[in-house]
Amino acid sequence: MLDRIEEIRKDAEQAIRACADPKALDLLRARYLGRGDGMLTEILRGIGTLDAALRPKVGEVAGRAKNEIAALLEEARARLDSRPEAAQAGFDTTLPGRRPALGRRHLLTQITDELVGIFERIGFSLADGPEVETEYHNFDALNTPADHPARDLHDTFYLEEGGLLLRTHTSTVQVRTMEQMPPPVRVISAGRCYRRDTPDATHHFVFHQIEGLWVDKGVTFGDLKGVIIYLAHQLFGEEVQVRFRPHFFPFTEPSAEYDFSCIFCKGEGCRVCKRTGWIEIAGAGMVDPAVFEAVGYDPEAVTGFAFGMGIDRLGMLKYGVDDIRAFLESDLRFIEQF
Ligand SMILES: [Zn+2]
Known part of the structure; x- marks a missing residue:
């Protein structure tokens, strides 16, 4: 009888320690300690039928x-309850995980960069500046007063608030910096600019510019050419050549x-450069004295140059992107290629 009790105890200990499921644990409790037919319950109930000499020893063991098994059950319950939420809900931790998507720079x-x-x-x-600008910073301070024909070159998005617009170029930052x-x-x-335009393969109403400004004593057009080259x-x-055309x-x-001389045909003429051997990049020039006056610089004391270019256009050239809209459509099939 004592051997039988020890066997049940060992069996119970092993089963309870291996148990990983609360429901199975309930079944184990019933199996060993259940009120009706629990294995130990039956033994305890049968003690009365034993020899009087055996009863105390069997009763004690x-x-x-019974106490040991009850303690093991308590311990197992605490262990199962302390598992993370997902594990308690029957989550299979042996399944391979889903790899999180890695982001990358557009x-x-x-x-x-x-x-x-x-x-x-x-x-x-x-230097940085706002995308919602004043008419003053976008036009007036850049020598483009209201009646200036150059304003027609820019089809501007005006905001309903008086005098505000979406900047049509990053030159606004030059003005703000000099102020x-x-x-x-x-x-x-560098940043986003906006002009009213119907999107097609080479135009968009949102585009990106980068712009430079160098002002100091004695800055010349030669310095500008050096920087662009x-x-x-x-x-x-x-091997790339640079040419300047008056504008x-x-x-x-x-x-x-x-x-720039065409990087695809090395200047011999191809589809990209329309057989000219040259690819138009952007505009530049010496800062107009009127702009210096607008920001409070002395045009007699300093000179400077400014240049700008379209980042979208450079990207199209350098990476062979043939539709400017791809930059803004957030299509992962495109974005993940770079
Ligand atoms: Zn070419």
Whole structure:
């Protein structure tokens, strides 16, 4: 009889320690300690039929086994209750997990960071400004008064609040920077710009510009050319050539557009450069004295140049993206390629 009790105790201990499910634990309690037919319950109930000499010993051993099993059940219950929520609900921890999607920088962000890095290496620092601008910062301070024909070049989104608009270029940041600090100034700014436009493969009403401004005593057009040539070589390699064509912008005088020799055909003529061997990049020029006057700089004391370019356009060129809309459509199939 004592052997039988020890056997039940060992059996119960093993089963309870291995139990990983609250419902199975209830069944184990019933199996060993159940009021009706629990294995130990039956033994305890049968003690009265034993030899009087055996009764005390069997009673003591069976009682101890019962207490031990009860303690093991308590312990197992606490262990199961302290598991994480998901495990209590029957979550199978042996299943392979779902890999969380890894984020990455958008192609436009990568290009912007690359451009910012290129200019920071020659002493430019990054300046920032708001996308909702005043008419003054977007036009007036940039030598483009209300009746100036150049305002027609920009199809502007005006806000209902008087005098506010979505900036049509990042040149607004030049004005804000010069208003805040005396010369010398050497800054770049990058960000979203807005113009009314019907989206197609090469146009969008949201686009991205990066813009540079260098103002100091004795800055010349030669310095501007040096910076643009440096940019071309950093971006596309030493063999890229740069050419400047006269142009007009209200806020620079003289103004120019600059082209890079075609990086695809090395200047021989192809589909991308429309057989010209040159790819139009953007505009630049010497800061107009009227702009210096608007921000309180002395045009007799300092000179400077400004240049800008479309980040979307550079991205299309460098990475062979043939539709500007892809940058803004948030299609993961596109975004994950870069
Ligand atoms: Zn070409």
